[in-house]
Amino acid sequence: MSTPQPRRGSPLLLLPIALIVLAIALAFAWVGGWIGNRKLTPQTMINTAEASGSPQPGFRRAHSKGICMIGSFSPTPAAAQLSTARVFSQASTPVLGRFSNPGNDPYSPDNKAAVRGMALQLKTDDGQEWRMAMNSFPFFASSTPEGFQAMNAAKLPDPATGKPDPEKMKAVLQRYPEIANFMAWSKSAPTPDSLANTRFNGVNAFRLIDARGVQRAVRWSMRPHTPFVAANAEQLKNAGRDYLADDLNRRLATGPLQWDLVMQFAAPGDPIEDPSKAWPDTRPETTVGTLTLARIEPQAAGPCRDLNFDPLILPTGIAGTDDPVLHARSSVYSVSFNRREREISQGNAHNGSVR
């Protein structure tokens, strides 16, 4: 350089340099949740799901037991008026999906599954995707992820007794009273005797956006063409571990199974951001298409196992709402996906290939 002997600064100036570097590091640690009073994180929620049973490497942390499904979706003419999503104008869209049982045991007996899930991936010819994750319950257990987490944490066995502490659940219900509605529903709702006649609900609200840019808040559901039949207690007690898949295969041998995708429209004042409150049945509805299920496959080697059915993967023409549970599902599913795919890549998912 041109100045051979620059006048050096005092070594004391190392102190402000260190402080600047430290300040950036601390800001980063705070944003990343390493320090500070962190609110609930998706990692904590997945840890709780993992704590509810024994480790099942390679499987989803919740709704671990599942069946892959292959089918197609055809829209009704009314659908394209409501949303510009290609899935509503394309004659038929291939569907890859997954039925699931709750809990984190991938081999749980089907007769214990009071709640069931249906997740779908629809890929249209414009390269866009719509992923859905629906459930057989009509509304979510709580208004917020914090309430859901508190409920799940209260269900974990107390280390002292090996059983959940009823006092904890009482406290949760006091703090999140909406959870009582869900518990009442779980106790009283009849369980359908088949996946074929189960209605699946999107539960969270979304917005359909039409060609003029008009947005409509909706909740959707898949309504089975197969008539509802409640499983009776005797039937359930004697049912085989995988009776839901066996039943589907029996039905599919005689022809495909169908569900109508129905949009329910919010009226002004309806709770759009609270999935624990169902909208009244009197709200207007439009059938926007039909799902046709052609065949099912075991999930172990099936195409649905390594997909994250993130309900916020949406095509143009469909948008999420500010429902906090909807956003939390996206975050939490991602953590579950990252953990199980890592287990698979490390060869630890010994159970994953068994069935």
Place this chain on the structure above:
Amino acid sequence: MNRPRHFNLPARLLHWSMAAAILAMLFIGAGMVVSLRYRVPLLDLHRPLGLAILLLAVVRLVNRLRHAPPPLPDDLPRLQVWAAKASHWLLYALMFAMPLIGWAMLSAGAYPVVLFKGVNLPAILPHSPVMYGILRPLHGVLAYLLFFTILAHIGAALFHAWVRRDGVFGQMAKGD
């Protein structure tokens, strides 16, 4: 020696704009993976910003190869010369690696690589749980490596500016 006293204007513009973009990117990334509410909006920023950084990195590398940088001071201790060179190689490598790994990992995870609503990038890897399971943690580990390298870079730059006062900081901060 026929070397310039300062980095050329494109190099300086690229350096300072990418510094802002990369720091923003690291904070967005760290925040979105632990957020229950803002994962999607942050991810919607993270992907196009990542692609922008990749494209700027290409322009920057071309400019760097065509225009020699100003020399380091003759009296800089050899260890510091080595550290300066090694950290710059590492920064260049990570500027390319991070966006490419992000893109590859989304591809391997069978995620749509959404640039903007309605505009997707093609997958650059087939759907592969094994690749996703490797690339996703790698993306996180290298992000920390990048962050700590940037911290060292900032500390060293300020050391040159305030303690050594040897003109190295001015090479990137000022023009001829």
